[in-house]
Structures are given as structure tokens and as C-alpha cells.
Amino acid sequence: MIRAILALILAIWAGAGIAQGFSGLARVNPEATRLSDTRDGMRLEIGLSQGVPWRVFTLDGPPRLVLDFREVDWRGADPALIDWAEGAKAVRMGAFRPGWSRLVVDLNGPFAVAEADMRVEETSGAARLRVDLQKVPAERFAAVAGAPALPGWALPGEGLKAQIRPRQRGEAPLVVVIDPGHGGIDPGAEQEELVEKDLMLTFARELKDALTRAGGFEVVLTREADLFVSLERRVAIAHQTGADLFLSLHADALSEGRAHGATVYTLSDSASDEASAALAERHNRADMLAGIDLTGVDDVVADVLMDLARQETQPRAEEIARALKLGLAERGLPLNSRPLRSAGFSVLKSPDIPSVLLEVGFLSSRRDRENLRDPAWRATMAQAITEAISAWRIADAARADLVRQ
Ligand SMILES: [Zn+2]
Known part of the structure; x- marks a missing residue:
């Protein structure tokens, strides 16, 4: 039937x-x-x-x-x-x-x-x-149960191929994949008239402009419109683009405590704190809520080769997180009381691309909402991130030489 x-x-x-x-x-x-x-x-x-x-x-x-x-x-x-x-x-x-x-x-x-x-x-x-x-x-x-496999429905290149890309040496343009969080059927946080998915798309475009103006960057967005993109697909886009760096942008609402100020998250198996664990779980659940079949998704990266790659990638991701914290502090931008955190965010699971998730601010905080609404504040934030990535790029290339020696 x-x-x-x-x-x-x-x-x-x-x-x-x-x-x-x-x-x-x-x-x-x-x-x-x-x-x-x-x-x-x-x-x-x-x-x-x-x-x-x-x-x-x-x-x-x-x-x-x-x-x-x-x-x-x-x-x-x-x-x-x-x-x-x-x-x-x-x-x-x-x-x-x-x-x-x-x-x-x-x-x-x-x-x-x-x-x-x-x-x-x-x-x-x-x-x-x-x-x-x-x-x-x-x-x-x-x-x-299960999504019917329809010809023409799957996006080209969906799913991950096990390929390890060479580490950046500071010579060629740095390929940065900016990932505006949420989109389409998944709105993310909503407070007053602000919607996380729209705000992050706007900010991603502004950041792309800032990086392009600075020169030496090639910037790709994981979505250019109000569309749903699965977390796996976001990771796949970073791979297809040959990204040197993956930056996911968010402005979530947290009910726990009174979270405010920018926070940089890196990937870890055990979360740095309960709020971070809950935040990662909420993001990972977004795919499920949008009707993505998650059966077998984790097999894609469960590979020994991938684990080895991650051993080199993870310290580099932690370095970019520290660089972002410094860059934002130098510009006097508000940082969270614990600005560096970690949890099991699926979108950060590229084994060979340093990946971080930046909560630019929290929509649950009144002060952060005022900042995020303000184009001048966002321009300073985009500038600070651009400077942080530039600084990281030089230090990261120098460390690549050390690794080789
Ligand atoms: Zn979010």
C-alpha cells in the first residue's frame, strides 16, 4: 500500500x-x-x-x-x-x-x-x-521509515570523502569558509524582532567583505540565502572548497545563567561545561528537527586516518580560538566570562580543517542584542575577527615549519 x-x-x-x-x-x-x-x-x-x-x-x-x-x-x-x-x-x-x-x-x-x-x-x-x-x-x-532515495534529490558531493589537505604555509590566499548558523526551516534563536539565522547571514556577508578588503583571503559562505543546510553538508562544503579555516557564526539564546559576550567553541568529546554541552546538543538536534536522517552519519568520519589528522588539526583550532579571543579583547569587544569553551559540535568535526564556532553574542542578553543590531558594532567585530585570522595565519604557518623540522 x-x-x-x-x-x-x-x-x-x-x-x-x-x-x-x-x-x-x-x-x-x-x-x-x-x-x-x-x-x-x-x-x-x-x-x-x-x-x-x-x-x-x-x-x-x-x-x-x-x-x-x-x-x-x-x-x-x-x-x-x-x-x-x-x-x-x-x-x-x-x-x-x-x-x-x-x-x-x-x-x-x-x-x-x-x-x-x-x-x-x-x-x-x-x-x-x-x-x-x-x-x-x-x-x-x-x-x-526512511527518506526515499530519489534521483536528482541528493546534492552533488554530499557526504565526505577521506582526503587530507596540505596545511597552509602563509603563501597562497587563505581559504576561509564562513558558516552562518541555522537557516530555512531552522531559525535558531529568536528574541524580539531578531532571528539568529538572518542576523548571522547578514554578519557573515559583512565579515566576508571585511576579509576581502583586507586582501589575501578567499571567502566562501556555506549558505548565501535563507536556506536549510545540514551540518554534514556544511562540513562537506568546507572540504569541497579546500578550506584552510572553518568559522561557524552563531548568536544563540541561553536560558542557563546570564550568558553574554563573545564565546569561541572548539570541538571536544567531553564538553568544558554543562551549558556548552547543551548548546552543542541543541545545534546537533537541529538537523533532526529539520527532518534529516542521521542514521550512519557518524560513520563518515569514524576512520583511523581521520583521527590522526585531527591530532594535528585540534591544536590549530585551539590556536585560532585563542587568536579570536585576543583580537576581540584588543578591540574592546565584550567577551564572555569564560570565552574559550569546547563541546561536541557536529559542524566542527572536519578532521583536517581547523574549525571553530563563534557565538558573536547571545540573543538572550539585552546588551548583546543591542550590539548585534548595531551595524557599526558589527563592523568593529568583523574587523577584529579579520585581524585575529590574519595574526593566526602567520603564527600557524611558522608553526608548520617547526612541525616539519
Ligand atoms: Zn546557533
Whole structure:
């Protein structure tokens, strides 16, 4: 049954999607959108202004329902309004990749897709998507869960190849990959009118400009728009670009204590403190919340060769963290009371690229929010980071000579 539905969906997806070349966005009709409990499960209905290619699947650990749509504009659709069925814990929606958006429902148990279809009204062209979910035994759910492998869906070069790149010697332009945290369906922290994903994209662009102006840098952003990029993909981009340095930018909200001021995180198996462990876990969970299948992701880097590379990379990452702390202090920028911390952030797991995560400030702090809002303050921050990277680059190249001797 499920297989037949999937085949039908694939037919719709392949036929309608590519052939007609959808122009414009389908809008969500909130009145025709609901999630309701049924006798043996749940029913999800989504009203759209026009028919679009779509696909549906479930993921396990924890159980989730994932719907992907081509060209759907979620603005105006409030997840809080449709999050009312007993079987659903939460609903998220937003941009997933160029031209595609995603809706994720956290399920309260093993609900498998029993039936799914999209009907388009002849006169108005409006579409109604219906997904019927049925409560099934957990083993059955686990057996059918998983993202269908669709041709053309995987991004080129997804996944990591075991390749070790040569260490920078201070001669060629330094390739810096800047990673604006979160994006698309994953907004990150939200406080007042500030949204972490937007703020970090803005700041990433400003930092790219500052580095470009300074000269001697080649800068690549892991995302250039409000799009979801998985953590694994961010790491893969750093590899494909041949990055000498990977810098992930964040401005999270912390409920624990009164965190404020810039904080630089490096990778470690055991976190430096509880707040850092929680922060890393929250970031790593973002992929799961966005409907990424994490099964087997860790195998990608679980390799002896990679561990050896990390032994050389880790001290270099710690050096860049110290350089950032110094650079920010020299410019009089506010630092956290413990500015250097570590935890198991998945995005920092490149074995051969020094990687750090910078919390530029915390959106939970009023003072940090005022700073982050201020373009002049951000320009000073971008300048300080540029100077720190320049200083690190020289010292790092000198240490490379020492390592060789
Ligand atoms: Zn963040």
C-alpha cells in the first residue's frame, strides 16, 4: 500500500515538477490546513493555492513525518494553529533547499503513512493535500521509515570523502569558509524582532567583505540565502572548497545563567561545561528537527586516518580560538566570562580543517542584542575577527615549519 502511494507520488513529482517548470509560489491557505485525530491515527490536510510536486515520508528515532513541497510559501501559516492533534508534538515548516520547502511533524508515536494524495480543484486550481496516518507497531514503523532515495534529490558531493589537505604555509590566499548558523526551516534563536539565522547571514556577508578588503583571503559562505543546510553538508562544503579555516557564526539564546559576550567553541568529546554541552546538543538536534536522517552519519568520519589528522588539526583550532579571543579583547569587544569553551559540535568535526564556532553574542542578553543590531558594532567585530585570522595565519604557518623540522 505504502509502496503504491510512494510510486504515485514519485510519478507526480517527476512528471509535474520538472516538465511544467513551476513559476511562482503556491500559498498556504491556513483555513484549509489542519492536523486532526482520527479513529486509528491522524489526518493532515494542507490547503494550497495551486498544485505542486511533493513527497512524503517518515523518519524514526524520534518518529517524524516529513513533507517536501516544491515552491510553497509558508508565510502566513502559523505552526501553532495546526499543532493540535493528540498524535503530534510539534510542527515546523520553512525553506529547505532552493525551490523546495519542508514541513516536519514530530509524532507522538509510531504513525505510518496509510494514504496520501493531492487533489486539484478544476475551477479554482486550488489544491488540497491529505495525508492519513495510522498508528502501527513500532517495529513496523521502523521498517518503513526512511527518506526515499530519489534521483536528482541528493546534492552533488554530499557526504565526505577521506582526503587530507596540505596545511597552509602563509603563501597562497587563505581559504576561509564562513558558516552562518541555522537557516530555512531552522531559525535558531529568536528574541524580539531578531532571528539568529538572518542576523548571522547578514554578519557573515559583512565579515566576508571585511576579509576581502583586507586582501589575501578567499571567502566562501556555506549558505548565501535563507536556506536549510545540514551540518554534514556544511562540513562537506568546507572540504569541497579546500578550506584552510572553518568559522561557524552563531548568536544563540541561553536560558542557563546570564550568558553574554563573545564565546569561541572548539570541538571536544567531553564538553568544558554543562551549558556548552547543551548548546552543542541543541545545534546537533537541529538537523533532526529539520527532518534529516542521521542514521550512519557518524560513520563518515569514524576512520583511523581521520583521527590522526585531527591530532594535528585540534591544536590549530585551539590556536585560532585563542587568536579570536585576543583580537576581540584588543578591540574592546565584550567577551564572555569564560570565552574559550569546547563541546561536541557536529559542524566542527572536519578532521583536517581547523574549525571553530563563534557565538558573536547571545540573543538572550539585552546588551548583546543591542550590539548585534548595531551595524557599526558589527563592523568593529568583523574587523577584529579579520585581524585575529590574519595574526593566526602567520603564527600557524611558522608553526608548520617547526612541525616539519
Ligand atoms: Zn546557533
